[in-house]
Amino acid sequence: MREATIERDRSGQPHAGKVFAAVHAHLSDVPYFAGGLCAKLIAEGYTGYLIRTTNDETSGGQSSAQNILSSETEHAAMAKALGFKDVFELYYCSHRMNEISPVELRGRLVFLFRALKADTVLSFNPSSEGEPDSDRWITGRAVEEACWTAGLSNDFHEHFEAGILPHAVRERYWFHARPGQAFNHIVDISGYIGAKIDAIVECRSQGNGNAGSLLRARLAKDGRRLPLLGEDDRTADRAYAREFLLEEFRAYARGHDFEYAERFDYIGPPEDDGAKVEDYIARNAVRI
Amino acid sequence: MRRRRFLAGAAALGSVPALAQSNRKAGAAAQHSDLPARFAPCAYATTKTGYSPFTIPDYYTFASDLIIERNAPGKPHAGKVLAAVQAHVDDVPLFCSGTVAKLIDEGYTGYLIRVSNDEASGATPGHGVAENELDNRNAAKQLGCSKAFSFYYRNHRMDDGAIIELRARLIFLFRALRVNTVFTMDPYNHYDENPDHVVVGKAVEGANWMSGGRDYPEHFKAGLKPASIREKYYYARSPQGHNLVNRIVDVSSYIDAKARVNVANQNKGPAGGAGIRLREYLRRQGKKLPLLGGDDETANFQYVKQFLLEDFHLLGQQFGVQYAEAFRYIGPESPYEDRIRRAALEKAVAI
Secondary structure (H helix, E strand, O other), X not given: OOOOEEEXXXXXXXXXXXXXXXXXXOOOHHHHHHHHHHHHHHHOOOEEEEEEEEOOOOOOOOOHHHHHHHHHHHHHHHHHHHOOOEEEEEEEOOOOHHHXXXXXXXXXXXXXXXXXXXXXXXXXXXXXXXXXXXXXXHHHHHHHHHHHHOOOOOOOHHHHHHXXXXXXXXXXXXXXXXXXXXXXXXXXXXXXXXXXXXXXXXXXXXXXXXXXXXXXXXXXXXXXXXXXXXOOHHHHHHHHHHHHXXXXXXXXXXXXXXXXXXXXXXXXXXXXXXXXXXXHHHHHOOOO | OHHHHHHHHXXXXXXXXXXXXXHHHHHHHOOOOOOOOOOOOOOEEOOOOOOOOOOOOOEEEEEEEEEEEOOOOOOOOOOOEEEEXXXXXXXXXXXXXXXXXXXXXXXXXXXXXXXXXXXXXXXXXXXXXXXXXXXXXXXXHHHOOOEEEEEEEOOXXXXXXXXXXXXXXXXXXXXXXXXXXXXXXXXXXXXXXXXXXXXXXXXXXXXXXXXXXXXXXXXXXXXOOOOOOOEEEEEOOOOOOOOEEEEEEEOHHHHHHHHHHHHHOOOOOOOOOHHHHHHHHHHHOXXXXXXXXXXXXXXXXXXXXXXXXHHHHHHHHHOOOOOEEEEEEEOOXXXXXXXXXXXXXXXXXXX
């Protein structure tokens, strides 16, 4: 059993100049599983980019084409709510990512990590168990591979022709969608729960972002109302999300001195072996 | 009948060097056909010296609007970029290096892109990869290319990879290099036994038009722009290769360049140090061939020019030039909207 570290709010802009990329398969993945952390890192100085690998054609209750369009629109709005600088959409067919070339997906992520100079990445834990959605583990696996190959000079070397140079990702926050997964890092997102809710309510094609307004309309039809849901749709959606959709994240915070948390398997920067050798030399070298 | 006339016309053309003449008897004998006269042949058997396994294909199919591309004075292609894409280090040198050298001389900036690692040609795969990498650079230099790229996919195993991944890399490179014109193996080349050729041809064909479109939009956010590939020169692989030819390029002025490019391939293909080996073979028999000269460089160059490239001379003679290369050429797309507007304006009446 690993002891989890706690990441709390940091004052000022300690991450100014750094870049992170959050890579998810579906519209509602990042807002649910890492939305608080994304908002926190951006507030602390990071520039954030959001990458969605699928087109989400299977979610939204409309035709596949309409689902793709609504998810695209909502994805942009959700990214704005969290403070991302830009959004990249790869549009692989939802629930069919098993059929694509893993190395082609990895190549595109390598390109993006290099072009954006991503220092930190958030994505699905590629070693997460019990994940039935293949899009998620394929995305996580490709991200894991791209993180290190982006820093190598012999992979996709044609990028250098356009001035896009090797750039290794140094920190990974792996999140998961299913309960019971390994984690070693708990992030206090209490200060960013508003941003997380703002992001979730943009996810209407999937993610229950409009569940509050739908419930409010249903009750009104029956001649009833819930005071919790307020007087307008946006208030209803936000209140519903806070009351009914975030229990998991309140549970993660129990036993700590904060209200909401997200869990990650965090992998930090690699140890500097060169520095160790230099240190050993400094301590042990003798004159010839 | 038409075929017989074609071959008879070929025999009547110009002077043929002695080495080619001596072999034409065998070539002529091979042209016998039992095809009844009521059938019009749809493929033309080529006349070959038999001096090289990789020159012109056994057959060609010619388009009715075939044109001969001749030297263009000055630098009419200044500012344009070509990419010559090959599966193996000796493909472009053997099959289209005369035309590539010509276009670079006429102003193009050229890039040579090799897709495989050529590991199958070498004492060991490691030696093969390292030596052919160097040869690819040297061949590019001889061609006048600004740079050589190698993608290092495994030789003879390119059909086990995802063609979409290769196509994506080519799209990136065509955009980054601002490519206008592409050379590659004809994607519809018949009877090609080499899977690498088939995969490269198809990947390039797809990349040609997709690099000009909106695929891979992340490239644009990194500052790249769509490529505008307006011309394609597709070459056939010999001897089995058989493709539709609608362009013959007169490479007479560039045949020495083509010879030098092939000599640069020291490890793969029929050129390299073959001249030195022939001279040594003759010496052991107490003989020498004056055309091989007195030094290694001359021996290798003359071997390539006089033997390996002789079939390109025979091909050229069919079209009234000294040396030729043959292509399926696809030019710029017709500006159909302009034509419709012009036609509409001609017929339009005042409101």
